[in-house]
Amino acid sequence: MIESDVTVILADGQFPAHPIPLAILRRARMVICCDGAAQKLIGSGIRMPDYVVGDLDSLNMELLDRLGDKVVRIESQESNDLTKAFELALSMNSEKIVILGATGLREDHTLGNISLLSRYAENADVLMYTDYGRFMAIYETTTIPSHKGQQVSLFSLTPNTPISYKGLKWDITERPLLSWWEGTLNEALGDSFTVIFEGGRVLVYQAYMQKV
Structure with a gap:
């Protein structure tokens, strides 16, 4: 909406x-x-x-x-x-x-x-x-609405911050994203996913399902 x-x-x-x-x-x-x-x-x-x-x-x-x-x-x-x-x-x-x-x-x-x-x-x-999609910035553990099959990328602006995520095709646990490419080209498995971290800054990109 x-x-x-x-x-x-x-x-x-x-x-x-x-x-x-x-x-x-x-x-x-x-x-x-x-x-x-x-x-x-x-x-x-x-x-x-x-x-x-x-x-x-x-x-x-x-x-x-x-x-x-x-x-x-x-x-x-x-x-x-x-x-x-x-x-x-x-x-x-x-x-x-x-x-x-x-x-x-x-x-x-x-x-x-x-x-x-x-x-x-x-x-x-x-x-x-x-x-092509939407960017948002998050500063702490956040659950983000999505849908199955949505393409998702994450970019850490504080590369030493350990990050975990759940609900994506390729989950990680307590891993810093040292380079921007490391969190790209993932995929949502359901109607939400969760990014887990403290004291950092993360950009989340969600692609549209509908193209121009």
Whole structure:
């Protein structure tokens, strides 16, 4: 079920094409665009952005005038546009945040955006959806809803943390994931799986069953 009480942050990566992120974008209570993502959203005809955040170097004056008071100019180079948009969402008391458009173009931007998810999730309920699946960050033992046959990958951002998991085709017990590939390409056996650890940070990726 697609919730309608989420705030969407639309990053300036590849614009969503899969039905799931597109449905989230349509139903969101508010959409905050990162700079050039505003042009993509308006061009899609889906909706207008509620806010546009960044140094705005990707937008022409005509569009800036059209957006008017929806524009929030933040020129600081101490954080990227995605973080600026996230901080704006927090300032508006957004408790559920979905990040879209954060992947699919330059690989360095993709890796940077995905890694930031673990930082953001300390302050809000945050998920990142792509055209292929969903990322979430967890900080402690967590049972995650799934379905039989779903492809699952886990990435430890604290590689010395021992991790166990149950309910996946290839379970492990008290093993640190020293390299990112070590937790990839697993598969759920039922309607949930559990990741067991303490004092670390883990990114969980769940692929869609339905393709574009």
